[in-house]
Structures are given as C-alpha cells and as structure tokens.
Amino acid sequence: MLRDITLGQYYNTKSVIHNLDPRTKILGTMVYMVSLFAFNSFWTYLIAFAALVTVIVLSKVPVRFMLRGMKAIFLFLIITVLYNLFLTQGDTIFSFWIFNVTIQGLKQAILMFFRLTFLVVGTSILTLTTTPSNLTDGLEALMYPLKLVKVPVAEIAMMMSIALRFIPVLTEETDKIMRAQKARCADFDSKNLFKRIKSYVPILVPLFISAFRRANDLATAMEARAYRGGDGRTKMKPLKYKAGDWIAYTSMLIYGIAALAITVLINFQIFMLKA
Amino acid sequence: MLLIADHLSYKYDKLNKKNVLDDVSFSINKGEIVSIIGHTGSGKSTLIEHFNALNTPTEGTIYYDGKDIFEKDYDRKALRAKIGLVFQYPDHQLFEETVYKDVCFGPTNLGLDKKEVELRAYEALKKVGVEDDLFFTSPFELSGGQKKKVTIAGVLAMKPEVLVLDEPTAGLDPKWREEILNIAKRLRDEDGVTIILVSHSMEDVARYSDHIIVMDHGKKLLDGTVDEVFEQAEILREASLDIPESTAIMRLLRKEGYRVNTAVYDADSAVREIRRTLRF
Numbered sequence: 260m261l262r263d264i265t266l267g268q269y270y271n272t273k274s275v276i277h278n279l280d281p282r283t284k285i286l287g288t289m290v291y292m293v294s295l296f297a298f299n300s301f302w303t304y305l306i307a308f309a310a311l312v313t314v315i316v317l318s319k320v321p322v323r324f325m326l327r328g329m330k331a332i333f334l335f336l337i338i339t340v341l342y343n344l345f346l347t348q349g350d351t352i353f354s355f356w357i358f359n360v361t362i363q364g365l366k367q368a369i370l371m372f373f374r375l376t377f378l379v380v381g382t383s384i385l386t387l388t389t390t391p392s393n394l395t396d397g398l399e400a401l402m403y404p405l406k407l408v409k410v411p412v413a414e415i416a417m418m419m420s421i422a423l424r425f426i427p428v429l430t431e432e433t434d435k436i437m438r439a440q441k442a443r444c445a446d447f448d449s450k451n452l453f454k455r456i457k458s459y460v461p462i463l464v465p466l467f468i469s470a471f472r473r474a475n476d477l478a479t480a481m482e483a484r485a486y487r488g489g490d491g492r493t494k495m496k497p498l499k500y501k502a503g504d505w506i507a508y509t510s511m512l513i514y515g516i517a518a519l520a521i522t523v524l525i526n527f528q529i530f531m532l533k534a
Numbered sequence: 535m536l537l538i539a540d541h542l543s544y545k546y547d548k549l550n551k552k553n554v555l556d557d558v559s560f561s562i563n564k565g566e567i568v569s570i571i572g573h574t575g576s577g578k579s580t581l582i583e584h585f586n587a588l589n590t591p592t593e594g595t596i597y598y599d600g601k602d603i604f605e606k607d608y609d610r611k612a613l614r615a616k617i618g619l620v621f622q623y624p625d626h627q628l629f630e631e632t633v634y635k636d637v638c639f640g641p642t643n644l645g646l647d648k649k650e651v652e653l654r655a656y657e658a659l660k661k662v663g664v665e666d667d668l669f670f671t672s673p674f675e676l677s678g679g680q681k682k683k684v685t686i687a688g689v690l691a692m693k694p695e696v697l698v699l700d701e702p703t704a705g706l707d708p709k710w711r712e713e714i715l716n717i718a719k720r721l722r723d724e725d726g727v728t729i730i731l732v733s734h735s736m737e738d739v740a741r742y743s744d745h746i747i748v749m750d751h752g753k754k755l756l757d758g759t760v761d762e763v764f765e766q767a768e769i770l771r772e773a774s775l776d777i778p779e780s781t782a783i784m785r786l787l788r789k790e791g792y793r794v795n796t797a798v799y800d801a802d803s804a805v806r807e808i809r810r811t812l813r814f
C-alpha cells in the first residue's frame with residue numbers, strides 16, 4: 260500500500276516527453292492545473308482529457324503507474340465526491356433518509372472527481388518523466404526572479420529534490436520496519452485510538468533514526484564533494500530548449516486558446532439564451 | 535514434517551506477469567537446521583516472509599504442524615510467536631530506550647503478565663550471550679554484532695518453535711559470524727528449535743546445516759542434504775552459486791585420479807582427507 264505513492268518515482272524510459280526540458284514540463288503542468296480550475300464545462304474537460312491521454316501515450320509510461328498515484332488519494336477522492344453529491348443545495352432529483360441528491364450536486368461531484376483525477380495523473384506525469392535532478396534544475400531556473408529579493412532559490416531547489424528523492428526510500432523502509440515489528444506480534448489495527456497511536460511508536464522511532472542517519476550521510480557526502488551552497492555553482496548540463504520544447508509550448512498555447520474559446524462561446528450562448 | 539510449502543507462488547504486483555515465487559514446494563522437519571540459498575533477488579526473503587504469514591501466497595499454501603496457515607480462521611498472530619522471524623537489518627527492529635525493554639516488546643505483545651515477560655527477556659538475552667552490563671544501554675549504541683544478538687533475543691523471548699534468520703551474518707566479521715551461527719546451533723541442540731537460515735556463505739551453510747534448499751529466479755532448484763546438494767556443483771554454478779573452496783579442491787583432485795572423498799566442506803577435513811589418501 261505504501262508503495263502506491265508515485266510521487267518522486269521516476270520511470271526510466273525514452274520518450275518525447277522524457278526528452279523535454281524540465282522548464283517546459285513544469286510550466287505545462289502548471290498551465291494544465293490552472294486550466295482545470297479556470298474552465299469547468301463538459302467540453303473543456305473533454306479537451307483536458309484528450310490532452311492527458313495524448314501526453315500519457317507519448318510518455319510511454321504504463322498507465323498503471325499513473326493510476327498508482329490515484330490509489331493513494333482514493334479515500335480523499337471518495338469523500339470529496341460524496342460530500343459534493345449530498346451536501347450541495349439545489350433542485351432535488353431524489354432523496355432518501357437525510358440525504359438530498361440535487362442536479363447541481365451531481366454535476367459538482369462529477370466535476371470534482373474528474374478534476375482531482377486529472378490533477379493527480381497530470382502531476383504524476385511530471386515526476387514520472389523527469390529525474391529529480393532535472394526537476395530541481397527546472398524549478399531553480401523558473402524561480403530565478405525570486406533571487407532578486409534574496410530568496411535562496413538554489414538551496415530551496417536542492418532541498419526539494421532531496422525530499423523527492425527520499426520519499427520512495429522512506430516508504431519502502433516503513434514497509435520493512437512494519438514487517439519486522441509485525442513479526443514480533445505487533446498489532447497495528449487496534450480499535451482503541453490511543454492504543455493505535457501508541458502502536459506506531461515502534462515504527463516511527465526506527466524510521467526517524469534511519470532518516471537522520473541518511474541525512475547525515477548525505478550531508479557528509481555532499482561536503483566531501485565540496486558542496487557549499489548554490490552561489491557560483493555551475494551546471495554539468497545547462498538547460499537548453501530544443502525543437503520539441505517549442506512544439507510543446509505551441510501545443511500548450513493551442514490548448515489554452517481552445518479551452519478559453521470554448522468557455523467564451525458557451526458563456527456567450529448562455530448570454531444569448533438569456534437575452 | 536513440521537512445515538510444508540505446497541505449490542507456493544507469489545507476486546508483489548498483481549498486474550505483473552512474472553512470479554517472484556513460482557510453484558515452490560518442500561518440507562522441513564522438526565529440529566532441522568535448514569539453509570535457504572540463492573543469488574540476490576532469487577526470492578529467499580519473499581519466501582521466508584510466507585512462513586509467518588507476512589506475505590500471502592497468490593497460489594498454493596503453507597501447512598504448519600498439520601494446519602493450513604492461510605485458512606480464514608487460523609490464528610496468525612499466535613503463529614508469529616511460534617515461527618520467529620529475524621530480519622536482516624537490526625535497525626528495522628530496535629526502537630526502545632534500552633536493550634532490555636526492546637526484548638520485552640515481543641512477549642508483551644503476546645499479552646503475558648509482566649513477570650513472565652521480564653523472565654523471558656532475561657532468559658533470551660542470556661541465551662544469545664548478551665552481557666548483563668549491556669542490558670540497560672541504548673540498543674543504538676551497540677556494535678553490529680551485538681545489535682544482531684539483541685534482535686535475535688527479541689524474537690527468542692516469544693519462545694518460538696521455529697527460528698527463521700534472514701542473512702544473519704551479513705556485514706559481520708568472521709568472529710561474529712561464527713558466534714551468531716553458534717547461537718543458532720545451540721538453540722537447536724539444547725532447546726530443539728527448528729532453524730531456518732538464509733545465507734550467502736557456502737562455507738557456513740555446509741558447516742551448519744542438515745538440509746539445503748536452493749532457490750533460483752523464484753523457483754526451487756535443489757533440495758536435499760548437504761552432500762546431495764554439493765554433489766550438483768554444475769547446477770549450482772548455473773545458478774551463480776559456488777560450492778565451498780575445499781569441496782572444489784577435492785573434486786579437482788578426484789578428477790586428477792586421486793581417490794579422495796569429495797564430501798568435504800572445510801579446510802581441516804580437507805587436510806585430513808588428503809593426508810589419509812596420500813598415506814598409501
């Protein structure tokens with residue numbers, strides 16, 4: 260179960276998406292996220308779905324890797340959908356017991372379901388196709404303007420990439436520790452909440468110790484290679500846009516314009532109908 | 535037969551076609567020292583995690599003491615006390631402030647009263663040879679070998695009938711390796727505990743075990759006594775495993791026409807055997 264978190268798990272293969280500049284992919288992901296929130300009609304979501312499918316196919320990452328990310332938020336997804344389904348005011352379709360299902364609620368629930376799904380899958384494409392070091396480089400480049408106001412951009416980027424890198428390591432470790440304690444008859448599903456929280460101590464202690472030890476080792480390894488912060492650090496592979504990136508930016512632009520046009524058109528229709 | 539694996543297959547990922555364990559069957563007798571060997575990734579750890587039901591097979595099952603342990607109403611928590619599993623890395627297990635408290639964790643989980651728990655912890659620590667002055671130090675300050683001893687004690691305190699050790703000697707120097715393996719042997723000899731060892735060292739395996747199971751790519755490759763298994767040096771080599779150096783030398787001598795016994799697994803017996811042959 261703990262392995263289901265895809266975040267920070269790079270899927271190694273060769274594809275046009277893997278080949279894109281990380282800046283392109285980060286901006287692309289941001290454009291996509293914004294579009295999901297800004298436009299929420301049936302037709303724009305259809306376009307968003309088409310775009311997602313295209314990128315997944317191009318990325319050559321098996322779909323099940325993307326869906327693994329979904330498993331992790333499954334509970335959250337269900338709660339959100341149910342919340343919207345039952346607690347939205349509007350015109351009732353049917354009701355039972357204390358629940359009222361409204362047409363608005365139904366629409367809202369479906370919208371939330373797709374929005375969350377697209378968001379999770381969309382962002383996991385970014386981490387699945389970009390190595391952590393590339394991701395950092397991209398973030399660092401995009402945050403460059405913040406340097407002017409004395410934000411330690413390079414350090415933040417380094418911290419982020421280290422955190423991403425260690426998520427799968429620590430989840431795997433958690434799994435191993437849990438098994439080791441289960442082998443000593445530890446019980447993690449006690450009904451009593453207090454007991455249950457207490458039962459996690461034998462997992463948390465070894466996990467923290469291991470995390471600190473890893474952090475220490477990493478710090479030593481970095482120091483041994485003369486890491487001294489971001490200032491004046493040069494890159495082995497400086498980021499450079501290629502032809503593919505311009506195609507990607509153009510596609511993003513077309514995507515954005517299409518979504519905007521459809522939204523305007525729909526609003527215009529509604530406006531006309533009302534008039 | 536105490537433990538029987540019956541056509542066991544397992545995969546971590548249901549979407550994956552490849553089995554991590556593929557149709558593995560064998561049986562283990564009470565009081566045996568069994569070694570499970572195989573190259574890295576051959577499925578040894580995955581296999582032993584079935585013995586105490588930490589993994590559930592996708593096909594097949596395991597019988598312990600005549601009962602199917604994956605039956606719905608089988609008490610798997612009680613099983614984990616009977617089949618004690620010590621993992622490879624002590625750091626995944628140790629968490630308490632003191633060595634003594636850590637060893638108390640297992641028996642406490644069994645719901646025993648405080649006196650019984652403390653008695654068992656004391657006995658277990660004594661059994662593995664942890665000195666009294668270490669009882670109340672932090673387990674994190676111990677050396678690798680001492681940590682290993684404490685983790686073994688932590689499992690022994692549950693009084694298991696079977697003790698499963700996953701690569702107990704990995705990362706230890708020869709003196710500590712010997713010491714850990716002797717603990718296992720002593721447990722078998724004195725208390726009749728059945729021992730299952732996962733190991734990489736052929737010398738250790740040859741010296742300590744009665745029964746060897748060889749794994750290769752999730753399949754059982756060989757299964758038999760030490761003599762029977764090391765007889766099959768060619769098959770072992772195909773699974774990237776080696777026979778002990780001394781055995782290899784004896785086999786070469788045999789090929790050269792010397793009439794030596796090849797069932798020899800350590801330097802001392804090799805010398806004795808060569809001497810015996812050359813006397814005539």
Ligand SMILES: Nc1ncnc2c1ncn2[C@@H]1O[C@H](COP(=O)(O)OP(=O)(O)OP(=O)(O)O)[C@@H](O)[C@H]1O
Pocket residue numbers: 546547554572573574575576577578579580581
């Ligand atoms: N939690 C897991 N999820 C998915 N695959 C796993 C998991 N643990 C192990 N594997 C895979 O299962 C196979 C068998 O692993 P296992 O750890 O049982 O081998 P092993 O024989 O113990 O190896 P080693 O000598 O390295 O300890 C390997 O290919 C490994 O990659």
Ligand SMILES: [Mg+2]
Pocket residue numbers: 578579580700
């Ligand atoms: Mg292993």
